[in-house]
Amino acid sequence: MPNDATRDPRHAEIESHRGYLVRYALAKLRDRELSEEVVQEALLAALEALPGFRGDASLRTWLTSILRFKIADAQRERVREREVFAATSDEPGGDLESLLDAAFGPNGEWREPPAAWADPHASLEQQRFWEVFERCLDRLPATGGRVFFQREVLGEETKRICETENITEANCWVIVHRARMSLRTCLEANWFAGETADGR
Amino acid sequence: MGAEREFRCREAVRLLLLAFERALTDDEERDLKGHLAACGHCDNYDRQLRFLSAAASRFAR
Numbered sequence: 001m002p003n004d005a006t007r008d009p010r011h012a013e014i015e016s017h018r019g020y021l022v023r024y025a026l027a028k029l030r031d032r033e034l035s036e037e038v039v040q041e042a043l044l045a046a047l048e049a050l051p052g053f054r055g056d057a058s059l060r061t062w063l064t065s066i067l068r069f070k071i072a073d074a075q076r077e078r079v080r081e082r083e084v085f086a087a088t089s090d091e092p093g094g095d096l097e098s099l100l101d102a103a104f105g106p107n108g109e110w111r112e113p114p115a116a117w118a119d120p121h122a123s124l125e126q127q128r129f130w131e132v133f134e135r136c137l138d139r140l141p142a143t144g145g146r147v148f149f150q151r152e153v154l155g156e157e158t159k160r161i162c163e164t165e166n167i168t169e170a171n172c173w174v175i176v177h178r179a180r181m182s183l184r185t186c187l188e189a190n191w192f193a194g195e196t197a198d199g200r
Numbered sequence: 201m202g203a204e205r206e207f208r209c210r211e212a213v214r215l216l217l218l219a220f221e222r223a224l225t226d227d228e229e230r231d232l233k234g235h236l237a238a239c240g241h242c243d244n245y246d247r248q249l250r251f252l253s254a255a256a257s258r259f260a261r
Contacts, residue, residue: 020259058261096214104210114244120251124258133255152256158221177217184248 008050010059014043017060019134021067027149028071038074042067095170099177117192129191136186143167144179151176208235212242216249 018039025035046053046066053062105111123129137145147165150156162172212235215228224232236243 060261064260096217099217100210100214103213108210110209110241113241114248116240116244117248117251120248121254124255130259133259148256152253153260155257155260173221177220180217180220180249180252184252187252188248 010050010053011047013059014046014050014063017063018043020060021063023134023137023145023149024064024067024154025071027146027154029074030146034074038070039067042070045070094174094178096174096177099174099181103181117188120192123191132187132191136183136190139186140179140182144175144182147172147176148179148183152180209239209242212236212239213245216242216246 021039021042022035025038026032029035046063103111140148143165147161150161151158158172159169162169212232215224215232236246
């Protein structure tokens with residue numbers, strides 16, 4: 001009964017980071033179900049430890065550091081179970097030329113000339129923008145989404161990411177370029193289209 | 201001329217993407233800068249790719 005009074009208002013805020021944390025776990029574990037379990041464990045641990053969190057780091061950074069321990073546990077567990085998961089690339093990388101073919105017509109003209117986006121940096125302050133951003137990340141092909149997340153969100157080295165994904169570095173780059181281009185198209189269609197500058 | 205400009209857009213985007221992989225050579229850098237200064241579409245594209253990187257790294261915080 002007295003617990004209600006001591007309920008920390010940050011509980012709801014913690015919950016709001018779940019989507020990000022699952023994506024983080026997925027990048028490392030490549031297993032949706034396991035990732036959701038691990039995040040659940042991390043969030044429970046975070047709730048317990050919350051009174052000791054002083055806010056030196058952002059909440060997301062703090063939650064991620066807890067999650068990292070849970071992911072390491074899960075990885076050790078998986079090795080113990082000798083669950084060898086063959087890393088297979090689920091999409092062909094193609095090459096840079098095929099990516100450019102998709103953007104440019106036979107005469108080398110832009111198929112859809114990029115229009116200016118109105119004040120994109122102001123979008124970063126809007127909650128709705130981040131919802132669209134996450135939905136666009138979800139729409140990327142699985143490997144593309146993981147590689148892009150590790151490369152651009154977590155800032156990891158491409159060489160290492162490719163090794164983990166068991167794909168060649170050249171292929172890896174094409175995958176991340178494709179992801180970048182798809183994400184751009186998705187944001188343009190679902191966020192910036194309404195506010196595109198008229199390009200005068 | 202139109203055809204030349206169009207060819208350069210494709211080339212410019214190739215360089216924009218390659219710049220994520222490695223440092224561009226001085227020649228590549230010069231060609232790219234020159235094209236971006238003259239081509240609004242490619243300049244928009246360049247800004248948008250940079251914005252995506254900024255948004256992605258901000259997403260982790």
